[in-house]
Amino acid sequence: MPAAEQTLWPRDTAAALLAPLGQRWAHTLGVVERVRTFADRLTTSEFDALVAAAYAHDVGYAPALARTGFHALDGARFLRSAGWERVACLVAHHSGVHAEAEERGLLDPLELFPEERSLVADVLTYCDLTTAPDGSAISAPERLSGVATRYGDDHPVGRAVRRSREELLTLVNRVAALEGDRATAEGRGRGRVRARRGGAAA
Ligand SMILES: [Fe+2]
Numbered sequence: 733m734p735a736a737e738q739t740l741w742p743r744d745t746a747a748a749l750l751a752p753l754g755q756r757w758a759h760t761l762g763v764v765e766r767v768r769t770f771a772d773r774l775t776t777s778e779f780d781a782l783v784a785a786a787y788a789h790d791v792g793y794a795p796a797l798a799r800t801g802f803h804a805l806d807g808a809r810f811l812r813s814a815g816w817e818r819v820a821c822l823v824a825h826h827s828g829v830h831a832e833a834e835e836r837g838l839l840d841p842l843e844l845f846p847e848e849r850s851l852v853a854d855v856l857t858y859c860d861l862t863t864a865p866d867g868s869a870i871s872a873p874e875r876l877s878g879v880a881t882r883y884g885d886d887h888p889v890g891r892a893v894r895r896s897r898e899e900l901l902t903l904v905n906r907v908a909a910l911e912g913d914r915a916t917a918e919g920r921g922r923g924r925v926r927a928r929r930g931g932a933a934a
Pocket residue numbers: 759763789790860934
């Protein structure tokens with residue numbers, strides 16, 4: 733498929749689904765803007781996959797797609813059904829939603845989507861976790877604290893983000909180092925656990 737098509741459908745679809753929701757679309761556009769700064773680190777096809785996933789990563793929040801209430805899974809299922817398999821798998825695992833899947837008892841259906849371990853996947857999570865709900869830039873520690881506070885301890889997302897905070901910050905620091913953006917890594921976690929396991933409804 734031509735490069736332009738790899739981002740047009742996700743862009744237009746996400747706009748139709750999320751623009752009515754206000755902040756979700758502002759956040760999505762912020763993440764897209766941020767991933768674009770990695771253009772010189774990826775091939776054209778890899779970069780297009782990243783941009784497509786950035787547009788699509790939160791479509792599962794759209795009421796029209798919500799089935800389980802777990803946005804990564806609902807979004808991934810929709811994208812797979814539309815034939816966007818790689819984007820579906822990136823969305824299924826963005827921002828380390830493994831812990832959230834466990835908290836929700838939805839790990840088995842999530843694992844029907846193979847987890848991609850790549851720079852594209854890491855940059856997607858990095859950009860999601862360094863973009864605030866309104867689309868502005870934010871540090872990852874502040875972002876994760878905001879998610880934890882917003883959902884609280886009684887919610888699967890609140891519990892998941894607390895469990896996975898250190899792991900996610902490890903990933904953020906690794907990508908920030910690549911980017912030469914040490915400022916983003918301020919307040920970084922001390923954990924040595926393997927990155928990209930954990931969860932935040934980001
Ligand atoms: Fe997001």
